[in-house]
Amino acid sequence: MLSGSVEAQCRLIQTSFQKQQEPAEKQSTLTELTQSKESADFSILPPMPGQESSLRWEGKKYEELHIVHIKATYNNTHIQVTTHDGRSMLRTSCGTEGFKNTKKGTPIAAQTAGISAAVKAINQGITFVRVAVKGLGPGRMSAIKGLSMGGLQVVSITDNTPIPHNGCRPRKARRM
Amino acid sequence: MAAHARFVSRTVMVRGGDVETAYRTLTRILTMDRIIEEAKRRRYYEKPCRKRIRENYENCRRIYNAEMARKLAFLMRVNRQDPWLGC
Numbered sequence: 001m002l003s004g005s006v007e008a009q010c011r012l013i014q015t016s017f018q019k020q021q022e023p024a025e026k027q028s029t030l031t032e033l034t035q036s037k038e039s040a041d042f043s044i045l046p047p048m049p050g051q052e053s054s055l056r057w058e059g060k061k062y063e064e065l066h067i068v069h070i071k072a073t074y075n076n077t078h079i080q081v082t083t084h085d086g087r088s089m090l091r092t093s094c095g096t097e098g099f100k101n102t103k104k105g106t107p108i109a110a111q112t113a114g115i116s117a118a119v120k121a122i123n124q125g126i127t128f129v130r131v132a133v134k135g136l137g138p139g140r141m142s143a144i145k146g147l148s149m150g151g152l153q154v155v156s157i158t159d160n161t162p163i164p165h166n167g168c169r170p171r172k173a174r175r176m
Numbered sequence: 177m178a179a180h181a182r183f184v185s186r187t188v189m190v191r192g193g194d195v196e197t198a199y200r201t202l203t204r205i206l207t208m209d210r211i212i213e214e215a216k217r218r219r220y221y222e223k224p225c226r227k228r229i230r231e232n233y234e235n236c237r238r239i240y241n242a243e244m245a246r247k248l249a250f251l252m253r254v255n256r257q258d259p260w261l262g263c
Contacts, residue, residue, distance in 0.1 A: 042189070042191050043189065044188050044189055044201060045187070045189070046183055046184065046187045046189055048184065049181055049184065062183075063183075130183065132183075136212065136215055136216065141199055144195055144199060145195065145196075148193070148195045153193065154190050154193075154195050154198075155189065155190060156183070156187055156188060156189045156190060156198075157187070157188050157190065157195070157198050157199060157202050158182075158183055158186055158187040158188075159186040159187075159202060159206060159211070160186070161211065161215050163211060163214060163215060163218070164218065169221055170218055170219060170220055170221045171220060171221065172220065172221055173220040173221060173222070173223075174220065
C-alpha cells in the first residue's frame, strides 16, 4: 500500500513540478532558479522517524509537534489536541459548541468546533500542529479548515481511518 | 505502542499554509489506493453472496470498459495520411 501511494505521490510530485515549471518559464532566470530550488526542497512525504531532516517548526522536530486528533463520525465530530507522547490537552466537539442531535453531524458544526479548539490551543501556547483524521464523516474537511481559520498552523495531515483486515463484523446492511 | 510507525503512511505535508491543496492531495492518494471505497464498503456487513455478485460485476465492467476504450481508440484514428494516395 505504501509503495502504491509512493508511486502516486511521485506522479503527483511530477505533475505539480511540471505545473510549477510553466509559470516559472515566463519569469526571469534568477527567479526561475529560486522557484525551482524552493519546489525541489519541499516534499509531500513526512520526515521519516529513522532519517534526520532539517525541518523545524519553532525549534521543534516533526516528532515533537502537538497532534490534533479529529474523529469524524457520521453523526458528530470530535477534536482532541494532545502532546506527542499522548497526554490530552483539550477536547472539543460539536456537542460542546451547543449543537444538538442532527445539527452536530454537519460541516458547519465541525468548523465551529475547529475554530474554538484552535482558539483554546493558541491560549495554551500551541502554534504548529499536525492533524490526524479518523473516519469519513461530514466534518472531515471543515474541521481542518476551522483549525486553520482559528489561527492554528497545520503542518501535515494524516489519515487514520481504521481499515480492519477482516476483523470485527460490522452491523447488518440497512433496508432489507 | 502502536503496531505500525505513526505519521509515516497516509500522510501529506502542508506547503505554505495551503491546507486545501494538501487535503485534496491526500484524498486523491487515498482514492487511488482504494482506501476510501474500502472504508465505505465496510460500514455495513456485505454477505459473501453479495460480495461474489459485486466482484463478478466489477470484473465484467472492467473488461467491457477496456474493450470499449480500445475500440474507440482504434476508430478515432481518422486523421492520418491517405493510405490510397495515387489510386
